[in-house]
Amino acid sequence: MNNTPTAHNNAKLGDIAETILLPGDPLRAKFIAENFLEDVVEYNTVRGMFGYTGYYKGRRISVQGSGMGIPSIGIYSYELIHFYGVKNLIRIGSAGAINENLNLHDIVIGMGACTDSNFASQYNLPGTYAPIASYKLLQKAVNIANDKGTTVTVGNILSSDVFYSDTGLGNLEKWKKMGVLCVEMEAAGLYMNAARAGVNALTILTISDCPFTGEECSSHDRQVAFTKMMEIALELA
Template sequence: MGTPHNEAEKGEIAKRVLMPGDPLRAKYIAEHFLKDAVCFNTVRNMLGYTGTYKGEKISVMGGGMGVPSVGIYTYELYHEYEVEEIIRIGSAGALQDDVDLRDVVIAVGACTDSNYAAQYNLPGTFAPIADYELLESAVNTVREKGLTVRAGNVLTSDVFYNDDPTVNDRWRKMGVLAVEMEAAALYMNAARAGKKALCMLTISDHLYKDEKLSARERQLGFDNMIQIALDM
């Protein structure tokens, strides 16, 4: 079968997919957390693997950076490969003073400056939100592990280096917890396909405290989030 961006055959991808942005992190998850993992995609080096975790078939695949990239990969997973749920596991920059490095932020909703929703020709503004069952399961799993979790609004931005230095201040005053670059597109694709989606983020830097995790600290923080996504 395959698509222009995914060489997997139908049936090679599990109903649940974990999706980090970095394809090398997908490789890391497959090698360190999954049993008998098999690579199903190498197109554009956007690596994808299917294996088992505690006897359950599960896949992991990179989604790239930004709305256009994750929009392509998640659309194909939902529509071409009959995936039922996608859990994004990524990093984010904190906007609020009470959100700290290493915190896990679960995106209940995803504000965005992207024009992605224009394709649906809606008579208003669409609010991209998480699937409630996945959200509840994730929060409960985080609490069982004794980790810190925040659930609320995040910002999915199309711009990493913004020419306007005031944009973060304006999202911050609306209570937005953190900024990333993919959740809104994932949530819109899930809504349109009638499927499930959740975005979980590890805070890797703070935009108002000049704090950031080292490479090793990022790895440990991501391991916690990966374990949460697997144990949900």
């Protein structure tokens, strides 16, 4: 049975490459397609979550917005894996620094993703699941960064369901004590969907704000200025 197109995606089976970049912001997907890919075809416009397939250095690759939060990336990644045959899913997103050594525009690769989400409850596991990246993609991304002379920090990140917390920075202080590097909102759900399906997933993040100091990038920077992260991800195709 062909489940495509879906309620969330205009694409037909075969329109999407086996490797896809997943920025949360659909305008970042549009920027990548227009500035890095050749022979681009737009395959999705549903809900403004733009999706494109093209070629980067001769390799076929797709890029699509995934929205904000685990529920959103949970839907898009599940469909991409199970209905469109995607094998490598690379989230490229923004994050808030928790570790005091991280600054605006620094790049973090999420080896593991802690979370306050209840997403894993659906699997009825007899314990606490630890969502992690695919080592194959992680190792390759670090090697690419090294070859480019780009400094990256690899470690544990936090995927939070809450953007405006009633506790202020109190909860982030607790995660900081456990060595967590930064906070975002999607990686844990992506890692769990990928693990359950036996495919590869990785999260590459650029620090867009520092909650403890109040520093932050503009919304325009979040769309177009995180090119080092984009280039590492594109090389993974």
